[in-house]
Amino acid sequence: MRTMKVTSKERTQLIDITYEVQKIVDESRTENGLLILYVPHTTAAVTINEGADPNVQKDIEKTLGRLIPKDNNYSHIEGNSDAHIKASLLGASVNILIKEGRLLLGTWQSIFFYEGDGPRTRKVYVEIIPTRGL
Amino acid sequence: MRTMKVTSKERTQLIDITYEVQKIVDESRTENGLLILYVPHTTAAVTINEGADPNVQKDIEKTLGRLIPKDNNYSHIEGNSDAHIKASLLGASVNILIKEGRLLLGTWQSIFFYEGDGPRTRKVYVEIIPTRGL
Amino acid sequence: MRTMKVTSKERTQLIDITYEVQKIVDESRTENGLLILYVPHTTAAVTINEGADPNVQKDIEKTLGRLIPKDNNYSHIEGNSDAHIKASLLGASVNILIKEGRLLLGTWQSIFFYEGDGPRTRKVYVEIIPTRGL
Numbered sequence: 001m002r003t004m005k006v007t008s009k010e011r012t013q014l015i016d017i018t019y020e021v022q023k024i025v026d027e028s029r030t031e032n033g034l035l036i037l038y039v040p041h042t043t044a045a046v047t048i049n050e051g052a053d054p055n056v057q058k059d060i061e062k063t064l065g066r067l068i069p070k071d072n073n074y075s076h077i078e079g080n081s082d083a084h085i086k087a088s089l090l091g092a093s094v095n096i097l098i099k100e101g102r103l104l105l106g107t108w109q110s111i112f113f114y115e116g117d118g119p120r121t122r123k124v125y126v127e128i129i130p131t132r133g134l
Numbered sequence: 135m136r137t138m139k140v141t142s143k144e145r146t147q148l149i150d151i152t153y154e155v156q157k158i159v160d161e162s163r164t165e166n167g168l169l170i171l172y173v174p175h176t177t178a179a180v181t182i183n184e185g186a187d188p189n190v191q192k193d194i195e196k197t198l199g200r201l202i203p204k205d206n207n208y209s210h211i212e213g214n215s216d217a218h219i220k221a222s223l224l225g226a227s228v229n230i231l232i233k234e235g236r237l238l239l240g241t242w243q244s245i246f247f248y249e250g251d252g253p254r255t256r257k258v259y260v261e262i263i264p265t266r267g268l
Numbered sequence: 269m270r271t272m273k274v275t276s277k278e279r280t281q282l283i284d285i286t287y288e289v290q291k292i293v294d295e296s297r298t299e300n301g302l303l304i305l306y307v308p309h310t311t312a313a314v315t316i317n318e319g320a321d322p323n324v325q326k327d328i329e330k331t332l333g334r335l336i337p338k339d340n341n342y343s344h345i346e347g348n349s350d351a352h353i354k355a356s357l358l359g360a361s362v363n364i365l366i367k368e369g370r371l372l373l374g375t376w377q378s379i380f381f382y383e384g385d386g387p388r389t390r391k392v393y394v395e396i397i398p399t400r401g402l
């Protein structure tokens with residue numbers, strides 16, 4: 001198990017962590033396997049989406065903010081209920097397959113850490129379970 | 135593979151099952167591993183979020199209910215279309231890592247069963263895949 | 269690791285792939301294990317929900333379309349921002365347990381490929397990690 005650190009600069013932000021995750025795969029020398037990313041926070045999440053056009057990230061963030069506004073008569077008084085709700089909708093974990101030493105992502109896929117209540121320094125756990133391959 | 139039972143008392147409800155899941159880890163004597171929770175229902179789900187302030191749970195439920203109301207000219211005539219939709223958004227499964235015999239949750243994280251069409255008695259499957267650890 | 273092909277006929281569509289996934293389990297001769305489905309696309313997803321009444325699928329699609337309309341002043345100019353956002357909400361991956369050679373789905377559960385920007389031919393990766401069983 002490995003721990004990555006991710007530092008956000010905005011209150012809400014999608015941060016591309018694909019390169020850092022591939023580095024962990026490289027260091028593990030795993031040929032084939034299942035990689036699990038896990039976010040141990042309740043106002044952040046992890047998601048896979050397009051990394052090529054930053055406008056996709058902008059549209060995701062803006063739409064989440066429209067559906068789940070920062071202030072909306074919430075009961076929790078810390079001012080981050082929106083981030084908690086988004087965390088449950090996006091999810092705390094993703095699975096990614098590893099094939100021949102590489103993350104088996106689609107052509108347009110990147111791995112994003114979702115910051116919902118930044119700026120902060122956060123942790124992401126990475127576990128790899130080797131498989132037999134083809 | 136183990137089966138947990140969860141009993142809900144309301145139509146929609148988040149139920150903290152962290153203690154019961156840790157008990158299954160204890161009984162399995164797993165030192166390090168991946169735990170998979172799986173909900174075999176289509177109007178319930180599982181999610182990880184803050185367990186300390188019950189108002190967070192209230193905000194999650196209320197916001198889901200605002201976005202996806204119980205009645206909204208649905209085609210499915212059983213009166214629980216909202217619960218089916220929420221089940222797909224929250225998800226039927228979560229991954230949690232186990233380290234030195236403990237669920238590797240964040241400081242504020244609890245595991246919640248989401249009931250969308252209760253009250254009922256439900257099942258949650260628990261599978262553990264041991265890993266080599268650090 | 270196996271690759272399935274899925275062909276959609278509409279722009280947005282839920283396609284039941286349970287039968288094809290079970291066939292892969294059969295061919296693998298896995299008795300007990302964890303099956304991971306992974307969608308390597310950023311405008312599609314995978315989700316588990318009721319397969320018996322097609323109206324449930326209709327309600328899921330219609331509600332997603334109401335919350336996240338196709339056109340809504342998005343920044344990404346390819347006309348499929350809605351599909352990217354839905355992909356992150358539904359998720360690129362699901363876990364399913366295998367017991368005695370069968371997918372351990374609930375009575376009403378089917379596995380659905382979610383097409384958000386079709387019609388197209390898509391890929392789904394399937395990985396199986398055997399476990400020791402009971």
